[in-house]
Amino acid sequence: xxxxxxxxxxxxxxxxxxxxxxxxxxxxxxxxxxxxxxxxxxxxxxxxxxxxxxxxxxxxxxxxxxxxxxxxxxxxxxxxxxxxxxxxxxxxxxxxxxxxxxxxxxxxxxxxxxxxxxxxxxxxxxxxxxxxxxxxxxxxxxxxxxxxxxxxxxxxxxxxxxxxxxxxxxxxxxxxxxxxxxxxxxxxxxxxxxxxxxxxxxxxxxxxxxxxxxxxxxxxxxxxxxxxx
Numbered sequence: 001x002x003x004x005x006x007x008x009x010x011x012x013x014x015x016x017x018x019x020x021x022x023x024x025x026x027x028x029x030x031x032x033x034x035x036x037x038x039x040x041x042x043x044x045x046x047x048x049x050x051x052x053x054x055x056x057x058x059x060x061x062x063x064x065x066x067x068x069x070x071x072x073x074x075x076x077x078x079x080x081x082x083x084x085x086x087x088x089x090x091x092x093x094x095x096x097x098x099x100x101x102x103x104x105x106x107x108x109x110x111x112x113x114x115x116x117x118x119x120x121x122x123x124x125x126x127x128x129x130x131x132x133x134x135x136x137x138x139x140x141x142x143x144x145x146x147x148x149x150x151x152x153x154x155x156x157x158x159x160x161x162x163x164x165x166x167x168x169x170x171x172x173x174x175x176x177x178x179x180x181x182x183x184x185x186x187x188x189x190x191x192x193x194x195x196x197x198x199x200x201x202x203x204x205x206x207x208x209x210x211x212x213x214x215x216x217x218x219x220x221x222x223x224x225x226x227x228x229x
């Protein structure tokens with residue numbers, strides 16, 4: 001099975017709230033190592049532990065998005081090295097040249113690396129402004145013919161309202177992607193949801209901080225929300 005794991009940058013910051021929390025990242029690496037036998041794993045990481053440029057009115061949107069893309073490159077380089085420290089072979093791909101830091105993305109190269117047993121990190125989003133890492137996640141999953149996208153968040157699934165502000169918010173055990181789009185639920189952003197729906201790409205949404213959450217998602221002990229198509 002080929003899965004694309006989307007990790008929240010904020011979740012990787014752990015209790016630090018910003019930057020990296022090595023214990024949290026190492027825990028992710030050890031979980032991924034457990035599921036590699038018989039599975040191929042791709043990873044996209046958000047940049048929110050370093051940069052939330054859209055909250056500033058003083059920075060041009062294009063430049064803000066470019067800074068965000070570079071934040072995801074830094075995240076992937078760091079997380080890739082932690083993965084390597086636990087014995088996982090990795091490769092980082094970007095949609096733009098990053099000197100010798102990364103490899104230029106192509107579907108053929110990515111699939112070849114996956115078949116060789118590497119965990120492939122897709123950094124730099126789509127390489128274009130106005131597209132989020134959500135869009136990069138869905139796009140790369142579709143391009144590389146992944147079976148599912150695993151969304152590891154700081155929340156334990158999909159709700160009909162924000163549980164942080166509404167104690168009566170209802171969690172879905174499963175929900176159709178068409179309903180996610182119709183109800184405007186922010187599983188991923190609207191553009192990414194539409195692309196996933198059009199290309200029949202399912203999601204599994206869960207809390208990264210739950211013990212063994214990634215392993216559970218792959219072994220039938222899933223406690224999050226399945227978003228089906």
